[in-house]
Amino acid sequence: MTQPSRIWTAALVIIGDExxxxxxxxxxxxxxxxxxxxxxxxxxxxxxxxxDMDAIAEAVNTLxxxxxxxxxxxxxxxxxxDITVDAISAALGxxxxxxxxxxxxxxxxxxxxxxxxxxxxxxxxxxxxASLIPNRYSGAxxxxxxxxxxxxxxxxxxxxxxxxxxxxxxxxxxLISETVGAWVPESEIAGxxxxxxxxxxxxxxxxxxxxxxxRVGANFVVRSTSEDTIKSxxxxxxxxxxxxxxxxxxxxx
Amino acid sequence: MTQPSRIWTAALVIIGDExxxxxxxxxxxxxxxxxxxxxxxxxxxxxxxxxDMDAIAEAVNTLxxxxxxxxxxxxxxxxxxDITVDAISAALGxxxxxxxxxxxxxxxxxxxxxxxxxxxxxxxxxxxxASLIPNRYSGAxxxxxxxxxxxxxxxxxxxxxxxxxxxxxxxxxxLISETVGAWVPESEIAGxxxxxxxxxxxxxxxxxxxxxxxRVGANFVVRSTSEDTIKSxxxxxxxxxxxxxxxxxxxxx
Numbered sequence: 001m002t003q004p005s006r007i008w009t010a011a012l013v014i015i016g017d018e019x020x021x022x023x024x025x026x027x028x029x030x031x032x033x034x035x036x037x038x039x040x041x042x043x044x045x046x047x048x049x050x051x052d053m054d055a056i057a058e059a060v061n062t063l064x065x066x067x068x069x070x071x072x073x074x075x076x077x078x079x080x081x082d083i084t085v086d087a088i089s090a091a092l093g094x095x096x097x098x099x100x101x102x103x104x105x106x107x108x109x110x111x112x113x114x115x116x117x118x119x120x121x122x123x124x125x126x127x128x129x130a131s132l133i134p135n136r137y138s139g140a141x142x143x144x145x146x147x148x149x150x151x152x153x154x155x156x157x158x159x160x161x162x163x164x165x166x167x168x169x170x171x172x173x174x175l176i177s178e179t180v181g182a183w184v185p186e187s188e189i190a191g192x193x194x195x196x197x198x199x200x201x202x203x204x205x206x207x208x209x210x211x212x213x214x215r216v217g218a219n220f221v222v223r224s225t226s227e228d229t230i231k232s233x234x235x236x237x238x239x240x241x242x243x244x245x246x247x248x249x250x251x252x253x
Numbered sequence: 254m255t256q257p258s259r260i261w262t263a264a265l266v267i268i269g270d271e272x273x274x275x276x277x278x279x280x281x282x283x284x285x286x287x288x289x290x291x292x293x294x295x296x297x298x299x300x301x302x303x304x305d306m307d308a309i310a311e312a313v314n315t316l317x318x319x320x321x322x323x324x325x326x327x328x329x330x331x332x333x334x335d336i337t338v339d340a341i342s343a344a345l346g347x348x349x350x351x352x353x354x355x356x357x358x359x360x361x362x363x364x365x366x367x368x369x370x371x372x373x374x375x376x377x378x379x380x381x382x383a384s385l386i387p388n389r390y391s392g393a394x395x396x397x398x399x400x401x402x403x404x405x406x407x408x409x410x411x412x413x414x415x416x417x418x419x420x421x422x423x424x425x426x427x428l429i430s431e432t433v434g435a436w437v438p439e440s441e442i443a444g445x446x447x448x449x450x451x452x453x454x455x456x457x458x459x460x461x462x463x464x465x466x467x468r469v470g471a472n473f474v475v476r477s478t479s480e481d482t483i484k485s486x487x488x489x490x491x492x493x494x495x496x497x498x499x500x501x502x503x504x505x506x
Contacts (some may be wrong), residue, residue: 014299017457017459018459018461018474019282019283019286019299020282020286020295020296020297020298020299021286021287021290021296021428021430021459021476022282022283022284022285022286022287022288022289022290022296023283023430023459023461023474024283024461025280025282025283026279026282026283027278029272029273029275029278029279029301030272030275030276030277030278030279031275032275033272033273033274033275034274034275035275036275037274037275042273043273043274043275044273044303045273045300045301045302045303045308046267046272046273046299046300046301047298047299047300047301048282048298048299048300049298050297050298055298077439077440077460077462078439078440078443079439079440079443079446079447079460080443080446080447080450080458081457081458081459081460113438114438114441117440117441118443118444119439119440119441119442119443119444120440122443123440138464154462175274177274177276185366185367186330186331186332186372187330187331187332187370187372187373187376188367188370188372189372190331190332190333190371190372190375191371191372193332193333194332194333197333204270204334205333205334206270206271206274206276206334207330207332207334208271208276208277209330209407211391221271221276223274
C-alpha cells in the first residue's frame with residue numbers, strides 16, 4: 001500500500017449583500033465544491049460576508065492562512081458596491097493597480113459597446129502582482145493572486161472561470177463516493193453506520209433521510225480516497241441492511 | 254422624525270459535509286435571510302462548516318458574541334455524524350442532557366413507528382438550560398439556548414421551525430426594498446448609483462446585471478428602513494435613467 005497523499009483544502013468567501021438579504025439563491029457553493037472535489041481538493045469552509053471592506057479582509061486573511069487555496073465569488077463588477085479588489089488588496093497589504101492585460105481585454109470587449117468608461121475600467125483593477133483568469137462570457141477577467149482565486153458572482157460566469165482553471169491547481173487524491181439507498185428510517189441503523197465508519201479508517205458515511213410516497217427512507221453516501229475501502233463499507237452496509245430485512249438499492253433511491 | 258431604532262443582527266452557521274462536498278444545494282441561507290428580514294433582523298454573516306466539533310464550536314462562539322442572534326442548521330438527526338448538540342454544548346461550556354419534553358415528544362411520535370431506540374433518543378439531547386422549538390413534520394424538535402437557535406437541515410422542516418418562531422424574536426425596523434429594472438449595461442450608470450447612494454443617508458443600492466434575449470440589463474434594488482428615502486432614491490434613479498434615454502420598469506424586469 002502506498003502512503004496516502006496529503007489532503008489539499010480550499011475555503012470559499014462569498015461576497016454579497018444579495019445573498020445575505022435572501023434576494024439571490026446562492027449556486028456557487030455547490031458548483032465550486034463539486035469542481036474542487038474533481039481537482040482532489042476539499043472545500044473545508046465557506047463564509048458569506050457583506051459588501052464591507054473589513055468583513056471581506058478578515059475572512060480572506062483568516063481562511064487563506066489555514067487552507068491551500070482561497071476562492072472568492074462576487075463583488076468584481078463595475079458598480080460602487082463592487083469592492084472585492086480593494087478589500088483583497090488591503091488584506092494582502094498591496095496596492096490596487098490597473099492591470100494592463102485586463103484593460104486591453106476590456107477595451108476589445110467594449111469596442112463596439114460604447115468603449116471603456118470609468119465604471120468599466122474598475123473591472124481592470126487588480127491587486128499588484130496578480131495574474132488574470134479568462135472570462136469567456138463577459139470580458140471582465142477573474143484574478144489570481146498568491147493563493148487566492150477571485151471569481152465572478154454570476155454562476156455561469158464562475159463556471160467558465162473554473163473551466164479555465166481546470167487542471168492548473170495541485171491537489172491530492174480525489175475523494176470518491178458511492179451511494180446505497182434503502183427504505184429504512186435512518187434512526188434504525190444509526191448504530192450500524194457508526195460501527196462501519198469506525199471499522200474502516202479513512203471512510204466517511206453520510207446519511208441523508210427523505211420522506212417520499214408516504215414512506216421514510218435514506219441514502220447512505222460512503223466517501224473515501226480508496227475504492228477498496230468504499231467497496232468494503234458498501235458490502236458490509238448492504239449485508240447489514242439485508243440481515244435487518246430492508247431492501248436496498250445500489251446507487252441510491 | 255423619530256430616531257431610527259438600533260439594528261438587530263443575526264448570523265447563521267450551516268453544519269454539514271453534504272453542503273461542502275457539493276452533494277446538496279443549500280436552500281437555508283435564502284429562506285432564513287428572508288424570514289429574518291421580515292422580523293426586522295439582518296443576516297450579517299454565514300459560515301458553512303464541516304461535521305467537526307472544533308469547527309462548529311469556533312464558528313458558534315465567534316458569531317454569537319458579535320450578533321444578537323445565532324442560527325444553526327443541520328446535524329441534529331439520529332446518526333453518528335449529527336454532533337451539533339455536542340458541539341454547541343462544548344462551545345457554551347454546559348452539559349448535554351436528555352430533555353424530558355423532547356423525550357416525551359419523540360416517544361409519542363415513534364409510538365406507532367417501532368418506539369424510541371438509541372439513535373432516536375439522540376434527538377432528545379440538548380445543551381442544559383435549553384427550550385424546544387416545535388417541529389410539526391418529523392417529531393425531533395429544534396433547540397433554543399441563550400441567543401442560539403438550533404434548526405434542522407432539511408429545508409421544509411427548517412421552514413416549519415421558523416414559522417413556529419415568527420414574532421417571538423425582538424427586531425428593529427425591517428429593511429424594505431423597491432426595485433427598478435432597465436435595459437442598460439450597469440457599467441453605464443455606475444456613477445449615478447454611487448452619487449444617489451451618497452446623497453441619501455441610510456440607503457443601499459444593489460445592482461444586479463443580467464443578459465437576456467440577446468440584450469444586457471440590470472435590476473437596481475434600493476433598500477432602506479424608510480419608505481420616504483426609498484421613494485426619493487427611486488424617483489431620482491428613474492429621472493436619471495430617463496435623461497440618459499433608457500426605458501425603465503418599476504418593480505424590475
